[in-house]
């Protein structure tokens with residue numbers, strides 16, 4: 001069998017928008033893409049996709065490798081850009097597939113460099129209204145972290161979390177999870193061959209992260225909307241694509257999955273993904289945790305910590321991060337701090353104190369700064385690193401679930417203004 005022949009090599013215009021050029025389709029005219037996107041397919045699925053359009057078995061491995069490189073190292077948005085692939089195959093790919101990423105509804109840039117994207121995804125069924133999710137990029141001196149969503153909304157309803165109050169819930173596909181990385185790299189000009197990288201003296205030679213390159217996105221955290229361990233297979237498949245050394249190539253040690261405590265899937269995450277684990281603990285007694293994280297009624301603290309002790313690959317070099325949101329008068333007493341230290345004894349751990357990020361209608365307040373410092377001191381004196389996660393992007397509401405809710409309340413004109421603002425920043 002030979003590769004498919006065609007007379008036309010015209011490229012599809014991807015519905016994806018880039019940072020400065022966001023063309024939003026009005027909600028009522030939104031049409032989910034007709035052709036499937038290759039973004040988010042595993043190597044095995046990509047092999048099948050190529051087979052389905054007639055790529056002969058003997059060439060499939062090479063073609064998969066080439067396509068993978070164009071999609072995940074170079075960030076190709078059109079098949080025509082894949083110059084190492086024959087013109088005929090590019091045209092055939094273009095007839096059957098796209099390289100579409102989620103559509104950008106809004107991009108906001110904070111004064112501290114944090115960027116947040118509101119992205120539109122198709123509804124579950126073709127006639128459903130589209131969904132919106134968010135993705136945040138947080139630059140720091142030594143790293144750039146991308147915070148990804150795993151679900152539209154969340155079923156778990158933690159009492160301090162705004163995402164849990166959102167009505168619509170659906171799991172994201174691997175393509176929609178990987179798609180968030182693609183969008184961020186597009187907007188940040190963070191692909192091999194991009195002008196930004198080419199201009200950088202450090203970009204000579206291999207520009208892969210960990211190989212001397214200067215990629216802006218060096219770390220991934222699954223800490224956006226949703227509970228990643230309730231969308232296990234899709235999150236696993238997406239993170240394995242992100243970690244693939246011949247593609248996006250973000251090391252598994254730089255990928256952290258945060259869970260509210262879905263105990264049965266914790267060991268699976270270690271075994272099947274091998275990424276770093278963060279656990280949203282937030283309370284030291286079952287009584288209080290039942291209230292803050294209702295999933296605790298199903299998987300109480302003892303079971304959760306046992307699963308942590310047995311996390312595959314756990315060591316002093318690969319510690320679990322315990323997240324603890326600081327809620328004034330609720331979980332922030334110094335007795336709580338001492339109990340926290342006692343509770344985590346024997347587990348290689350880091351403790352992340354997160355200042356509560358308030359949202360309209362919440363009954364909670366953030367602990368006073370002085371209290372957070374005292375709390376942190378007790379933990380530090382017990383031998384744990386206890387960084388207080390600095391609130392980032394406050395001016396663009398960069399907390400879990402907040403850009404989405406802000407944008408939902410905006411009129412069409414206000415949304416437009418928001419986008420225009422993002423474009424001029």
Ligand code: SAH
Nearest residue numbers: 161223226227258259260280323356357400
């Ligand atoms: N569902 C997962 C991951 C997403 S939430 C989980 O719960 O771990 C990511 C982190 O943000 C969690 O630690 C969560 O408890 C925290 N969080 C949620 N709402 C917050 C708020 N309003 N202020 C501060 N942290 C919040």
Ligand code: SF4
Nearest residue numbers: 154157158161164260
């Ligand atoms: Fe869901 Fe996490 Fe928010 Fe709880 S904190 S409602 S698990 S996203």
